[in-house]
Amino acid sequence: xxxYREQIIDLHEHPLNFGELETADFCHEDDNPLxxxxxxxxxxxxxxxxxxQVGWTGSGCAIxxxxxxxxxxxxxxxxxxxxxxxxxxxxxxxxxxxxxxxxRKCALLPLKVLQAGVSGAVSTDE
Amino acid sequence: MxxxxxxxxxFPILSVEAYPGVPLVYLDSAASSQKPEVVxxxxxxxxxxxxxNVHRGIHRLSEDATNAYEAARLKIARFINAPDESQIIxxxxxxxxxxxxxxxxxxxNIQAGDEILLxxxxxxxxxxxxxxxxEEKGAVVxxxxxxxxxxxxxxxxxxxxxxxTKLFSFTAVSNVFGTINPVRQLVDAGHAVGAVxxxxxxxxxxxxxxxxxxxxxxxxxxxxxxxxxxxxxxxxYGKRRLLExxxxxxxxxxMIRRVTLEGSTWNDLPWKFEAGTPSIAEGxxxxxxxxxxxxxGMDNIHAHEQFITHYALEALSxxxxxxxxxxxxxxxAGVATFTIQxxxxxxxxxxxxxxxxxxxxxxxxxxxxxxxxxxxxxxxASFYLHTTTQEIDKLVASLNRTRKLFRL
Ligand SMILES: Cc1ncc(COP(=O)(O)O)c(C=O)c1O
Numbered sequence: 001x002x003x004y005r006e007q008i009i010d011l012h013e014h015p016l017n018f019g020e021l022e023t024a025d026f027c028h029e030d031d032n033p034l035x036x037x038x039x040x041x042x043x044x045x046x047x048x049x050x051x052x053q054v055g056w057t058g059s060g061c062a063i064x065x066x067x068x069x070x071x072x073x074x075x076x077x078x079x080x081x082x083x084x085x086x087x088x089x090x091x092x093x094x095x096x097x098x099x100x101x102x103x104r105k106c107a108l109l110p111l112k113v114l115q116a117g118v119s120g121a122v123s124t125d126e
Numbered sequence: 127m128x129x130x131x132x133x134x135x136x137f138p139i140l141s142v143e144a145y146p147g148v149p150l151v152y153l154d155s156a157a158s159s160q161k162p163e164v165v166x167x168x169x170x171x172x173x174x175x176x177x178x179n180v181h182r183g184i185h186r187l188s189e190d191a192t193n194a195y196e197a198a199r200l201k202i203a204r205f206i207n208a209p210d211e212s213q214i215i216x217x218x219x220x221x222x223x224x225x226x227x228x229x230x231x232x233x234x235n236i237q238a239g240d241e242i243l244l245x246x247x248x249x250x251x252x253x254x255x256x257x258x259x260x261e262e263k264g265a266v267v268x269x270x271x272x273x274x275x276x277x278x279x280x281x282x283x284x285x286x287x288x289x290x291t292k293l294f295s296f297t298a299v300s301n302v303f304g305t306i307n308p309v310r311q312l313v314d315a316g317h318a319v320g321a322v323x324x325x326x327x328x329x330x331x332x333x334x335x336x337x338x339x340x341x342x343x344x345x346x347x348x349x350x351x352x353x354x355x356x357x358x359x360x361x362x363y364g365k366r367r368l369l370e371x372x373x374x375x376x377x378x379x380x381m382i383r384r385v386t387l388e389g390s391t392w393n394d395l396p397w398k399f400e401a402g403t404p405s406i407a408e409g410x411x412x413x414x415x416x417x418x419x420x421x422x423g424m425d426n427i428h429a430h431e432q433f434i435t436h437y438a439l440e441a442l443s444x445x446x447x448x449x450x451x452x453x454x455x456x457x458x459a460g461v462a463t464f465t466i467q468x469x470x471x472x473x474x475x476x477x478x479x480x481x482x483x484x485x486x487x488x489x490x491x492x493x494x495x496x497x498x499x500x501x502x503x504x505x506x507a508s509f510y511l512h513t514t515t516q517e518i519d520k521l522v523a524s525l526n527r528t529r530k531l532f533r534l
Contacts, residue, residue, distance in 0.1 A: 035472055036502020061470035
């Protein structure tokens with residue numbers, strides 16, 4: 001039962017950065033229709049273009065929820081380029097439990113949402 | 127009553143451990159059933175002793191292979207009480223059965239403005255082919271809704287079946303609720319407005335005695351892999367008049383009578399619809415599965431599943447925070463679909479898996495049904511002739527442990 005180590009259950013009970021932002025520089029939402037997990041991430045950038053505020057909402061399994069907490073915590077202070085090049089392995093490392101192929105999709109959904117949101121924001125800037 | 131211990135010994139996989147020291151508790155037969163030794167042996171013997179292409183050779187092996195393959199067709203015809211084995215068309219699975227009818231019959235008979243009536247509890251296999259056909263032809267798809275208890279809202283039938291309804295297709299047994307639908311009543315209602323009626327029997331043929339003549343349906347389809355047979359083989363049954371009027375589905379070898387460079391003429395039923403080298407071992411395997419099930423008796427299997435389902439629904443309903451979907455046990459097949467407040471079905475499935483218990487989590491290829499229930503996913507335990515009450519007890523204990531793990 002090691003995939004549900006204490007930290008995953010803690011984050012399930014008390015997610016980090018959970019909630020809407022009043023205003024956001026950009027936000028993005030996507031789902032994993034296969035399991036119905038849905039995640040929305042909103043971000044505010046500071047003057048130097050780094051993340052200073054992030055909020056997420058959504059519903060899904062404990063793995064996708066824990067991943068959203070861990071990811072949003074980690075990207076604080078990052079530039080958009082840092083986010084775009086954020087390697088999936090790093091998020092899997094943060095989760096720190098062995099995941100089957102099917103559950104990797106759950107774990108990586110928040111990163112997919114975040115990177116799609118950044119790409120959208122960058123392309124509308126140009 | 128079934129001698130369940132004896133039946134369990136027929137299935138080699140049931141003595142395989144899920145994890146070292148953890149016995150397998152297989153509660154996912156609705157997705158795909160396990161295979162008894164006799165089916166495995168029949169397929170193995172085909173490859174070892176009579177492997178050859180069918181309908182083409184005049185050598186000993188080809189004759190034997192053809193005979194075994196066609197003998198299986200006859201057994202399957204008898205199993206569902208089809209008038210004649212030429213109305214038993216081998217397909218890959220139920221999904222292909224629907225697609226065959228949608229392409230061949232549908233393209234010839236459905237026109238702009240026509241209506242196709244389905245239900246909101248259908249598997250995607252009985253939704254998507256019709257939606258594609260309707261899109262192509264400018265036809266309209268309508269749906270019979272279901273009630274809170276997971277039974278069809280039959281009060282809507284009269285309004286939804288009209289002279290515009292050209293096809294009515296519905297499932298005999300819901301793969302999510304387990305609901306056993308009143309097939310004959312629905313078929314008669316469809317025929318009363320002149321519609322062609324197709325039945326999804328993927329969850330019916332494995333679990334109950336099915337008689338296509340008593341149903342009086344025009345088409346019916348099911349998959350071998352859910353009824354102790356192999357993957358890659360399924361059956362489409364059709365009324366002769368309809369099958370004869372339909373153009374072939376796929377072209378190629380076996381389905382022709384004569385080919386010239388100017389064109390071709392079609393083979394007789396059922397081969398008109400069976401282009402190319404078929405799944406020979408799988409056809410023989412399904413024939414053996416039918417012998418196996420018939421030997422035990424479909425009424426005995428149904429009675430056992432009824433007993434297990436009653437037991438399971440009662441035991442599961444004791445779990446705190448559980449929601450069970452579907453009608454009372456007496457009106458359903460061996461399926462228990464549920465959610466537990468505060469735990470996503472994927473997490474449930476993953477935790478119980480570590481106790482060796484295989485259940486399904488997700489939308490079970492019925493997204494519209496889940497949308498109607500307003501849940502993104504559910505967990506489903508499904509039962510078969512080898513399921514025991516001890517296995518249900520293990521599931522309940524494991525679900526209670528899951529709740530603890532999630533601090534509920
Ligand atoms: C009710 C029902 N119809 C159709 C199907 C499709 O079966 P297959 O995937 O074997 O074509 C299934 C299988 O899940 C089913 O449960």
